[in-house]
Amino acid sequence: MQKSDVLLKKPQMNSLGRTLLRFWNSSIGKKLIVAVTGLMLVGFLVGHMAGNLLIFQGREDLNDYAEFLHHMLHGWGVWFVRIGLLTAFVLHIVATVSLVRQNRAARDSRYAHDATVQASGSSRIMIWSGLTVLAFVVFHILHFTVRVDSQLAAMKDPGDPARHDVYGMVIAGFSNPLVVLFYIVAISLLCSHLSHGIASIFQTLGLRTVKTRAAIRAVGLAVSVVLWLGFLSIPFLVATGVLKDDKGAAANLSPGHVQQSPLAEN
Numbered sequence: 001m002q003k004s005d006v007l008l009k010k011p012q013m014n015s016l017g018r019t020l021l022r023f024w025n026s027s028i029g030k031k032l033i034v035a036v037t038g039l040m041l042v043g044f045l046v047g048h049m050a051g052n053l054l055i056f057q058g059r060e061d062l063n064d065y066a067e068f069l070h071h072m073l074h075g076w077g078v079w080f081v082r083i084g085l086l087t088a089f090v091l092h093i094v095a096t097v098s099l100v101r102q103n104r105a106a107r108d109s110r111y112a113h114d115a116t117v118q119a120s121g122s123s124r125i126m127i128w129s130g131l132t133v134l135a136f137v138v139f140h141i142l143h144f145t146v147r148v149d150s151q152l153a154a155m156k157d158p159g160d161p162a163r164h165d166v167y168g169m170v171i172a173g174f175s176n177p178l179v180v181l182f183y184i185v186a187i188s189l190l191c192s193h194l195s196h197g198i199a200s201i202f203q204t205l206g207l208r209t210v211k212t213r214a215a216i217r218a219v220g221l222a223v224s225v226v227l228w229l230g231f232l233s234i235p236f237l238v239a240t241g242v243l244k245d246d247k248g249a250a251a252n253l254s255p256g257h258v259q260q261s262p263l264a265e266n
């Protein structure tokens with residue numbers, strides 16, 4: 001075979017590649033991707049909220065939990081979760097944008113005009129709430145994971161200075177009212193996004209029928225309200241001074257100190 005033959009030969013796609021491409025190109029394939037990745041992201045949010053609520057148990061419990069997350073599977077666990085989350089997040093956004101463009105193209109075509117493909121008001125809100133959540137996640141990761149604020153980055157657990165003080169960082173992080181306001185707006189939009197999104201997951205999976213419609217709506221609303229209350233309770237209680245870190249650092253250093261719930265300390 002000559003060199004020019006090799007260059008001219010089109011790369012052959014194997015059958016798995018063709019199946020995946022056909023799946024991606026179909027509208028139902030993309031909807032399934034949005035649904036499954038959405039489900040994974042909701043699972044993460046429930047776990048993340050439950051973990052964050054340990055802040056009400058006190059510094060030691062929250063910092064123990066953060067330390068466990070960073071050390072599970074010899075430090076690899078957190079990276080598996082990060083890669084899984086990032087993949088789900090990117091696929092969720094790319095498939096949604098592609099579906100919206102596909103629907104818009106169908107709507108713009110005179111012959112393909114069909115009420116079922118028109119973007120509804122709620123789907124337009126979904127795009128804007130989704131974009132706000134994207135901006136929030138970038139801000140949030142810079143805030144609490146990358147810790148671009150050197151003061152937050154330098155905080156050490158007074159009971160164990162070898163580890164980061166996630167408890168103190170969260171309370172200090174919410175000492176800025178503008179940050180709290182941004183969290184309130186973004187998490188409220190996230191939860192409105194979820195109340196529509198969770199019902200859509202059931203619809204895509206073919207579980208929404210006339211009989212189950214009301215129950216599914218209630219589940220979507222209930223999960224969103226629990227997440228909204230669980231996440232926002234933390235910045236709200238810090239901003240109102242109920243959850244604070246005034247004597248925590250000094251008390252932890254004193255010998256024989258018994259860790260108490262920060263709410264009980266007030």
Ligand code: HEM
Pocket residue numbers: 045048052066078082085133137140141144145166170183187190231232234235
């Ligand atoms: C007020 C509510 C929230 C609090 C107090 C909070 C707290 C935290 C903290 C302390 C970390 C860093 C953990 C560590 O490195 O030890 C973190 C990471 C993270 N949070 Fe949140 N979070 C909140 C809401 C959210 C929401 C609503 C989302 C998603 C929309 C989210 C997504 C993430 C992600 C993706 C990470 C990075 C995980 C990693 O790669 O390490 N968080 N959060």
